[in-house]
Amino acid sequence: MKWAIDKSFDFCYGHRVHNQQLNTEYSLDGCLACRHLHGHQGKIKIFLESDYLQEGMVTDFKHLNWFKKFLDDTLDHKFIMDINDPLLSHEVPEYCNEGILDLSKCHIQEPEMYWTPDLEVIKDGPQAVFEKYEGMVFVDFVPTSENICAWLLSVAERKMEPLGVRVSAVEFWETPKSHCRVES
Numbered sequence: 001m002k003w004a005i006d007k008s009f010d011f012c013y014g015h016r017v018h019n020q021q022l023n024t025e026y027s028l029d030g031c032l033a034c035r036h037l038h039g040h041q042g043k044i045k046i047f048l049e050s051d052y053l054q055e056g057m058v059t060d061f062k063h064l065n066w067f068k069k070f071l072d073d074t075l076d077h078k079f080i081m082d083i084n085d086p087l088l089s090h091e092v093p094e095y096c097n098e099g100i101l102d103l104s105k106c107h108i109q110e111p112e113m114y115w116t117p118d119l120e121v122i123k124d125g126p127q128a129v130f131e132k133y134e135g136m137v138f139v140d141f142v143p144t145s146e147n148i149c150a151w152l153l154s155v156a157e158r159k160m161e162p163l164g165v166r167v168s169a170v171e172f173w174e175t176p177k178s179h180c181r182v183e184s
Helices: 062-073 127-134 147-164
Strands: 003-015 039-049 079-080 106-109 114-117 134-140 166-175 178-183
Touching: 003 062, 039 062, 039 147, 062 079, 062 147, 127 134, 147 166, 147 178
Parallel strands: 003 079, 079 134
Antiparallel strands: 003 039, 039 166, 106 114, 114 134, 166 178
């Protein structure tokens, strides 16, 4: 037998898909709205599998509380920005050197592989600037639904491995009607 469970989580986030391209034969217009800075109410579902039950369960659902905390602390009400976005030097000039994100001015979060601004860099600046950077998360990928889904799958796989639980898939809803799935 194979056993499977899943749990869903919600969070709000912003992003920009700087490489968006459209084929107007299918999209019916050339509006590149995802290139704009915009936000979503995201939903994610994690699927866990096991070939056997431990204490009658794949794992306790509470063993995913860490993931809720990760989402709340890392992504909820944050803006996810690709470190290779050409708009970066305009959006975060205090953290750039010659138009490229200066990672020495950021904190790397291991093993999840994202960066956050070192707020010491702007501590004497205006409060509004501080608040802007407090809400930034930098990643090394274009933050599309598919890439966010794959990233969160890898985060969950690493964390759940010591429990002997397999993360079989992650599903991600950017909107109630737009959804993706990635399987391990």
